[in-house]
Amino acid sequence: MSQQDEPDITKRRPGKTGQARRLRRNETEEEYRLWGNLRDRRLNGYKFARQVPLGTYIVDFLCREERLIVEIDGFHHAGNMPDEARTVWLNGAGYSVLRFWNHEITKERRAVLETILAALERRIFQRDDILRFYPAIVRPEDVKP
Template sequence: MRREPTEPERRVWNELRNSGFFGHKFRRQATIGNRIADFFCPGKGLIVEIDGDTHDRDADLKRDAMVECQTGFRTIRFTNREVMHNIDGVLSALKSALNEKPDRWGGGG
């Protein structure tokens, strides 16, 4: 997936890379426990997932809750459709999620 991201993942990554999203550093395809997150902001402990049609929402939400309990990392999810048809809304929601989370290391994001 790292070499061949989906089009929605590519679009989101274009906004996030090079600390270009309000100065926040993101990693792509980050390993967190036994899962690989689409994107991860280590400074805020925020996981960003872009979900296709094959995702089981209930199972994903249970897994997200378990990861948050174990690590303190919150997961925010967007569908491929949301990214493709409303990237501005996705980015606005992501910015809000980042603003809600405190900096993990006491510095600015």
């Protein structure tokens, strides 16, 4: 399939915009806290959006410019196969994914922000299961000469 034949994953899907709005209104305490640090370009000028529909998914936080997704996971995400499939799909669509546990946002927010910044600045660029960073899959046809 050529790049022109691929669906635009940023196009709105029926129901996804409404779902994203509901998620924004009913955010978790951890999402609220992290959003306070990411909104209005507060993290070194990087622009983030929250609860963004991408394909069939809605991601917690997205820096479009750097194609970085930040996800906050509760205990129900531990070893979750759908989350793994979701990450693989997002990586294949050209997005890097960085995951944090709820308690990391609550207890170690400074370290979380430093890790996000390291990913944005490409100081983290390889898969790291300890940091829970999963880089985008770059296809040769996507590389600009």
